[in-house]
Amino acid sequence: MPDDIAALLILHAAGGAVAPRRALLQACGGPAAALAAGARAWRQHGLDAAQVQALRRPDAAQLGNSLAWLQAPGHQLLGWHDPDYPVLLRRIPSPPLALFVAGDPALLWHPAVAVVGSRGPTAGGRDNAGDFARALAASGLAVASGMAAGIDTAAHEGALAAGGLTLAVLGTGPDVPYPRANSGLHARIAGSGAVVSEHPPGTAAQRTHFPSRNRILAGLSLATVVVEAAQRSGALITARLAAEAGREVFAIPGSIHNPLARGCHRLIRDGAGLVESAQDVIAALGPLAAGLAEALRGRLAAPMFHDTPASSAPAEPRAVDPDYKCLWQALGHDPTGMDLLVSRTGLTAAKLSSMLLVMELEGRVVVEHGRYSRKR
Structure with missing residues (x-):
């Protein structure tokens, strides 16, 4: 029988609907037991024919690649069955079955704020992202973003400049910086914070991965701050997913002549909090951060x-x-x-x-x- 890590990798690689595999894991008590339960139990928990076939004949090359990545220091795999699976992420409508983490997995429990926005921001938008991130990080909050060009990069850089914590959620494998120009930033975040992905090592950038990445970014965060965003943008998807998960959404207003302010103005009209400084965010999140801290204390005291x-x-x-x-x-x-x-x-x-x-x-x-x- 495979050990739990190998079994979880096989379950993860089966693809398809995640909810049946989460139910199987929960019913069996762990990945190895879930894999050993057999095809009848798999079907009873809702796995389809393609998933059953994938569990019967796992991709040996992909499994070997993931196991090799996990051998390196600072690389971990967190599964739905794991008590260290981030508590906030459990509460979203579609939590991932597993997370590949490069860096400190405990950071996924730390109170965080997602700072997101355009990949082609104005100079002022880039400055706002960096300023907000520095102030949030200096207050003790972690800054989460997607490590994309533009606002995401400025947010991560701002948090690092403040000596604070930052978390990058990727739409690629945890070892694949995107864009490639952010390879150095990827290494710095993995060294002092955490890089997270639901995709196995080696997964290249695919357009369909980024909207689903945004649900994890929103789910790991107490709130999402949108700095600049056009009317149709990934940042607005992240904001919507944050609201659906019961999280706070904030937006920075801008000039009526700036097309990248229109997404923020739309969010504000729809009920997002208007913020002019990071202190506005910090003050609003005090009760939520306290609740997460209390939850973490309970986690450490009672596994x-x-x-x-x-x-x-x-x-x-x-x-x-x-x-x-x-x-x-x-x-x-x-x-x-x-x-x-x-x-x-x-x-x-x-x-x-x-x-x-x-x-x-x-x-x-x-x-x-x-x-x-x-x-x-």
Whole structure:
């Protein structure tokens, strides 16, 4: 039987719908057991014929290439079954089965802000990205971006210049800088932060990979800041995905004569927060960052969060806190969306997101496809 790392690589390489493979992993308790369960169990969990065939006959060359990459220092693979899988990413509608990480995987738990925008920004937009990133990093937040040309590069450089943490989410393999001009930046981020991809080593740039990359970038971040963006851009996709995941979205306004300000103005009209300085972002994210810090403390103190016996009903959490009590009463046993929880409690989405994160890691709440319910 393959060990868990090899088995996870085989499951990951099977492609197709991710949800059935996540369900298989969860039911079997780990990758090796999932792979050993056999075709009947695979089909019972929803894997299609192509996936079953891929599990029966894995690509030996791809498997060997990924295993070789993982042998190098600082390279890791985090799977859905792993307790160190980033908690914020678990809560998005379509979390990846596994992540290839070059650098420090603990950074994926650190409170982060995504700074995104045009690949061909104005000089002012590039300066704004760098200034915001420096201030965010100096405040202790990590700066996440996609390592593309333009705003992404300026954001990473700004965070590094401040001596802060930065996280790059790639649409290529974790060993494939894109654009190639960012090879040096890729090495610096891997050395002091983290480079992350859901694609195996050696994967070249493909147009279809970048929109899906954006969901991971948004999912790892407490908030997304759009610096400059045209009406149709990848940055607006990231902002939309962030909002769908219940995260904060901010936009920097610009001149009405700048076509790269129109995407930001559209976001603001649609409800994004208008920000003029990084301090606006930092102040808004205080409660969320505190919630993630509390969750991380719980993770370090208690590696397993689901030790509550199935036969015992979870007690009402934090009963002395009226906000937690109100949220607990607003939650039902049927999945409930964030908008309805805001309506039932009168609390903001930011406050609820922080509280739900803590309750989820305490084993009181479960989240599926962005909807919350009491854990049965």
